[in-house]
Amino acid sequence: MRDDGVTPDTKDWTWVLGRRCPECGFDAASVDPLTVGAQVRAMLPRWVAALAHPDVRVRPEPGVWSTLEYGAHVRDVFRVFDGRLASMLTSDDPLFANWDQDAAALDADYAHQDPRVVARELVEAGESVATRFDVVGPGDLGRPGRRSNGSVFTVRTLGQYFLHDVAHHLHDVGA
Template sequence: MTNDAAGGAPEIEPDTKDWTWVLDARCPECGFAAHDVDPRGIGATVRDLTPRWVSALARHDVRVRPEPAVWSTLEYGAHVRDVLRIFDGRLALMLEQDDPPFENWDQDATALADRYDLQDPALVADELVDAADAIAARFDAVRDDQWERPGRRSNGSVFTVRTLGQYFLHDVVHHLHDVHA
């Protein structure tokens, strides 16, 4: 763990795990089981989870890291806002193109470059709500014949619209578990 160039919060060790395993097994940390997710309910589930994020981002200790190398609720909230945006873009690509490649996204580099730790929690909450509404509407609009359309990550992981949604939803749920919300 090192301090960043601006002398702020210590950097978090980059997460190098390939989390696609959650598509095949229950997450032992948060209990999420992707195979139990009906993809037609992803939009509604995102809408149901959003108020929990807004509430968490309103906490008085939103900027406090539980441990030096663990993100604060604010940092997790900014990350989830960006996850909502990134996956909305990926979903749009999958619905518009045949087997599109996804641009690489380094979540840890983004957290540092965008200074998640210094962002305004109320603004992050508002942006998270907007991003959640956008992706929820896009998932609601997926037609039955589109759920198996493919797309692929830069590391070669292949998703369908269905599995992308299940994988994405784990991220939103798992981080609520991380912030105890």
């Protein structure tokens, strides 16, 4: 358990690349990687609406993030994946820096951020990563990159994995 009472998610979610997520129903393998940018943009209004709810700071149960915390996390996911995709498109088989999402939540104090600021930053970061995915062409889809834990991605699977994360968290907040 973290200092803020949330149990860290230590699952390796790369399995979503091979089968539909039973929690949210998302089928990452069916995602056309050349449409990731458009799909991100389609989700942004749902995030903005969720972050405008009056109970945005309320945790649905002990140990579970509030909508605000999930929104701040997704904003940071957009930023991290924007950087990872940029490195995959400009470098040969880059090794991604480790990103501890739980440490990031504590360090940035997600629970006490301003939801209006988070919504604005989430949209900006979402537009940025969507634009980066927009420039991906068919010849880029096989370019590799590696996470610090050894998981290997291609531009194709990075986009699919990333899109699941964003959609799954919409499911988490009921948006």
